[in-house]
Amino acid sequence: MQASSTASISGADAYANHCAICHGDNREGDLPAFPPLLGINHQMTDEQITGIIRTGKGRMPAFAKLPQEELTALLHFLATSSTPPAAAGGDNSSQLSEAGGALFRQNCAFCHGRDAQGGETGPDLTRSKLVRRDVGGDRISEVIRNGRPEKKMPAFHFSQQEIFSIVAFIHEEQAKAVSRPGGRRGVDVSDLQTGNADAGRQYFNGNCTSCHSATGDLAGVASRYEGLQLEEQMLYPRDVKSKVTVTLPSGQQVSGTVAYLDEFTVALRDAEGNYRSWPISKVKYKLDAPINGHVELFSKYTDADIHNLMAYLQTLR
Amino acid sequence: MKFVTHRIALAGLASALAMLPPVLVSQSLDPAELLHPTVDSWPSYHGDYSGRRHTHLTQITPQNVGNLSLAWAFQTDQTAQIKSSPLLVDGVLYFTVPENIWAVDARSGHQIWHYSSPPTTGDHIGQRGVGMYKDWLFFTLPDGNLISLNAKDGTVRWKVEVADVKKGYWTTVAPLIVGDHVIVGVSGDLDNLTGYLRSVDPETGKTQWQWDATPPAGTPHGTTGGMTWIPGTYDPSLNLLYWGTGNPTPVLNGNPRPGDDLYTCSIVALNPDTGKLVWAFQVSPHDTHDWDAVEVPVLVDGFFHGQPRKMLMQASRNGYFFVLDRTDGKSLLTAPFGPVNWTLGVDKQGRPIPNPDKEPARDGRFIAPDEGGMTNFRSPSFDPKTGLFIVDAHPSYSIYFTKAADGNYGWAGADYGLWGKGVIEAIDYKTGKIRWSHEVGSGGSGAGVLTTDSGLTFTGDAYGNVLALDSENGKTLWHAGTGAPMQSSPISYELDGHQYVITSSGGVMFAWRLPGSSYAAKGSAAH
Numbered sequence: 116m117q118a119s120s121t122a123s124i125s126g127a128d129a130y131a132n133h134c135a136i137c138h139g140d141n142r143e144g145d146l147p148a149f150p151p152l153l154g155i156n157h158q159m160t161d162e163q164i165t166g167i168i169r170t171g172k173g174r175m176p177a178f179a180k181l182p183q184e185e186l187t188a189l190l191h192f193l194a195t196s197s198t199p200p201a202a203a204g205g206d207n208s209s210q211l212s213e214a215g216g217a218l219f220r221q222n223c224a225f226c227h228g229r230d231a232q233g234g235e236t237g238p239d240l241t242r243s244k245l246v247r248r249d250v251g252g253d254r255i256s257e258v259i260r261n262g263r264p265e266k267k268m269p270a271f272h273f274s275q276q277e278i279f280s281i282v283a284f285i286h287e288e289q290a291k292a293v294s295r296p297g298g299r300r301g302v303d304v305s306d307l308q309t310g311n312a313d314a315g316r317q318y319f320n321g322n323c324t325s326c327h328s329a330t331g332d333l334a335g336v337a338s339r340y341e342g343l344q345l346e347e348q349m350l351y352p353r354d355v356k357s358k359v360t361v362t363l364p365s366g367q368q369v370s371g372t373v374a375y376l377d378e379f380t381v382a383l384r385d386a387e388g389n390y391r392s393w394p395i396s397k398v399k400y401k402l403d404a405p406i407n408g409h410v411e412l413f414s415k416y417t418d419a420d421i422h423n424l425m426a427y428l429q430t431l432r
Numbered sequence: 433m434k435f436v437t438h439r440i441a442l443a444g445l446a447s448a449l450a451m452l453p454p455v456l457v458s459q460s461l462d463p464a465e466l467l468h469p470t471v472d473s474w475p476s477y478h479g480d481y482s483g484r485r486h487t488h489l490t491q492i493t494p495q496n497v498g499n500l501s502l503a504w505a506f507q508t509d510q511t512a513q514i515k516s517s518p519l520l521v522d523g524v525l526y527f528t529v530p531e532n533i534w535a536v537d538a539r540s541g542h543q544i545w546h547y548s549s550p551p552t553t554g555d556h557i558g559q560r561g562v563g564m565y566k567d568w569l570f571f572t573l574p575d576g577n578l579i580s581l582n583a584k585d586g587t588v589r590w591k592v593e594v595a596d597v598k599k600g601y602w603t604t605v606a607p608l609i610v611g612d613h614v615i616v617g618v619s620g621d622l623d624n625l626t627g628y629l630r631s632v633d634p635e636t637g638k639t640q641w642q643w644d645a646t647p648p649a650g651t652p653h654g655t656t657g658g659m660t661w662i663p664g665t666y667d668p669s670l671n672l673l674y675w676g677t678g679n680p681t682p683v684l685n686g687n688p689r690p691g692d693d694l695y696t697c698s699i700v701a702l703n704p705d706t707g708k709l710v711w712a713f714q715v716s717p718h719d720t721h722d723w724d725a726v727e728v729p730v731l732v733d734g735f736f737h738g739q740p741r742k743m744l745m746q747a748s749r750n751g752y753f754f755v756l757d758r759t760d761g762k763s764l765l766t767a768p769f770g771p772v773n774w775t776l777g778v779d780k781q782g783r784p785i786p787n788p789d790k791e792p793a794r795d796g797r798f799i800a801p802d803e804g805g806m807t808n809f810r811s812p813s814f815d816p817k818t819g820l821f822i823v824d825a826h827p828s829y830s831i832y833f834t835k836a837a838d839g840n841y842g843w844a845g846a847d848y849g850l851w852g853k854g855v856i857e858a859i860d861y862k863t864g865k866i867r868w869s870h871e872v873g874s875g876g877s878g879a880g881v882l883t884t885d886s887g888l889t890f891t892g893d894a895y896g897n898v899l900a901l902d903s904e905n906g907k908t909l910w911h912a913g914t915g916a917p918m919q920s921s922p923i924s925y926e927l928d929g930h931q932y933v934i935t936s937s938g939g940v941m942f943a944w945r946l947p948g949s950s951y952a953a954k955g956s957a958a959h
Binding site: 222267301307350378379410 | 548551622843848897
């Protein structure tokens with residue numbers, strides 16, 4: 116197709132003439148070599164996109180002589196939203212999942228394993244409740260975009276289409292894992308049933324009742340958590356927040372939940388939800404962190420203690 | 433090219449420095465300079481062959497470090513975190529993230545050139561940096577290719593495959609240059625693969641030798657693994673190359689590979705000209721917790737129990753600190769540097785004895801440290817003045833699982849970290865005792881450590897603060913918040929009469945120095 120140099124040309128035609136051969140007819144790309152361009156306007160400014168079009172990048176040639184009108188139309192076209200990905204079935208979705216698999220292997224596999232079944236430090240996504248409840252990426256995309264900083268998962272700045280492809284891959288791997296007997300890694304509830312509940316109750320009464328009660332805060336805990344999640348919460352309930360009381364030079368005291376603490380700054384949220392922070396050099400502070408009771412037990416547990424405690428806690432339904 | 437004679441005034445220069453000849457200003461590194469790097473360079477990953485990451489510069493002191501300020505910051509405008517140790521050669525900094533190299537003018541903080549490879553397959557978990565030999569840089573890509581580029585402009589001279597990504601290998605290592613050898617290590621423990629170290633010709637990339645850490649996959653009762661992904665160290669007088677090897681595969685299931693699993697989780701001494709093994713010390717016999725022993729093998733000459741010794745020290749992932757005699761690999765000291773609960777003690781050869789009851793199991797085993805280990809790729813530093821080995825440690829706890837259904841391949845199980853924190857620890861190498869420690873945050877810090885002759889320790893905490901500590905007692909003397917935690921190790925060099933400390937965090941490179949014009953202190957040395 117020839118580009119007209121005088122008549123105005125639509126952005127879609129400009130794309131079809133110059134870009135589609137590498138970036139795909141529907142801007143879906145061809146990973147790993149040719150990135151998808153859907154949602155590119157969320158990743159880059161018009162200036163940045165123009166820079167790449169004009170000067171090229173890596174294997175992409177430069178389009179230094181592209182007329183400004185055509186470039187403007189092309190930029191508008193690239194900013195239009197995509198048509199939603201094809202429904203399940205057919206070439207499009209397996210292509211999507213394949214593209215997602217390539218991205219997954221480069222960026223996720225180190226932690227989550229090549230087949231999403233868990234790897235170095237990263238959980239088995241095929242057993243994840245969040246993945247099971249996810250529809251079309253509505254939950255997974257948030258985790259990918261924001262990361263899980265408290266669990267050391269970084270945030271990833273993928274385009275919408277890249278995220279769709281990774282989501283498709285994860286769902287496909289989950290489906291495969293469910294249908295593959297005996298080939299799964301990860302921890303089943305049935306794996307964690309080697310303890311003795313009576314011994315667990317004795318351990319609990321000897322070590323945990325200064326803070327916890329089987330009929331109080333832990334009543335029904337086994338209905339809220341099960342399996343590995345219950346064991347992890349039992350050993351270290353990482354989401355529990357600590358409290359802090361800060362004494363100002365005036366003598367006034369302010370209390371709240373810890374919002375931030377390093378060696379230079381202490382910050383809290385007070386009962387009204389206000390955020391307040393102070394330089395540590397100017398104030399005194401006292402932490403109230405009952406979670407440290409869990410940390411103190413780390414050096415004391417035997418594996419039998421842990422299995423017995425699990426057996427006992429699972430009776431608290 | 434110009435011939436320029438530098439006259440540089442520096443305060444309190446150590447007398448051990450060589451006089452600089454008239455300097456050829458160019459993007460070129462004579463390999464002989466790697467034997468005696470001058471303070472105006474940082475010509476390799478560790479700075480020098482010892483791995484001590486200790487600078488003789490003393491312009492920045494405990495008294496004036498409170499005034500340290502930002503000279504410039506370089507933004508890479510991309511999201512991968514910088515994990516590389518930059519090189520500084522003739523006023524140009526070279527550093528990397530996967531598939532990318534930047535050459536930055538260390539005076540202005542502005543880009544000279546930027547190389548970006550076309551997208552590659554392979555794991556993009558990190559990139560440790562480039563090696564330099566004469567006019568050429570050497571750079572590994574995630575897909576197992578080694579490329580050689582012109583240091584002047586980043587154009588590619590050649591590309592050779594050093595590892596087969598289709599089998600499951602990937603590469604992140606910064607190549608180490610020893611004489612006319614470009615030495616490259618490999619990665620890959622998601623598959624059962626032989627780990628190896630390869631030396632290639634700097635002009636052509638052709639293989640000179642390869643040392644395999646483990647036998648071929650499928651060897652009866654043999655193991656695979658032993659990856660080599662952190663640059664080693666080198667003793668020119670002994671002509672020995674020291675390198676750490678990674679964990680065995682399958683990772684969490686030790687049953688298919690009974691015995692010690694040599695030479696995984698080991699410190700090995702190789703002849704750099706032939707690749708032949710001279711001695712080996714195994715840090716974790718029959719490891720089942722993914723505790724690579726690739727951490728920096730730091731070379732220190734000093735006294736041990738009254739005797740002068742050529743030593744090698746490693747603070748290892750498994751939670752133990754090792755001091756070896758580097759002439760023969762014999763153990764001098766083995767001591768934990770944080771909570772460990774997986775051993776039955778230390779044997780007569782100085783190796784930890786793994787407790788079979790602490791191998792991963794179906795119903796889980798509670799293990800200290802976690803899989804990330806008591807330390808990891810971040811560099812420690814040895815300070816000769818205080819005799820302290822300073823390391824960013826990670827006391828931590830985790831649960832490890834494996835069962836028959838997990839199979840014999842790759843990870844073969846699952847592990848879950850529960851809790852950890854970061855602590856900078858100053859270990860007295862003669863006793864293994866920790867003389868001071870400085871907490872650096874919940875979750876742990878990824879920052880490496882640099883020490884200076886003037887008594888400063890540079891590192892970072894879990895919250896993005898760069899810290900200058902007093903090497904005697906660990907007290908904070910200066911800090912700056914950089915907005916992202918450090919995942920690399922600091923370097924230092926002298927340029928235009930200023931001492932610079934370079935740190936990176938997130939995608940930004942920071943250059944720190946004392947403000948004001950060049951110092952010309954009394955009694956300074958000129959060269």
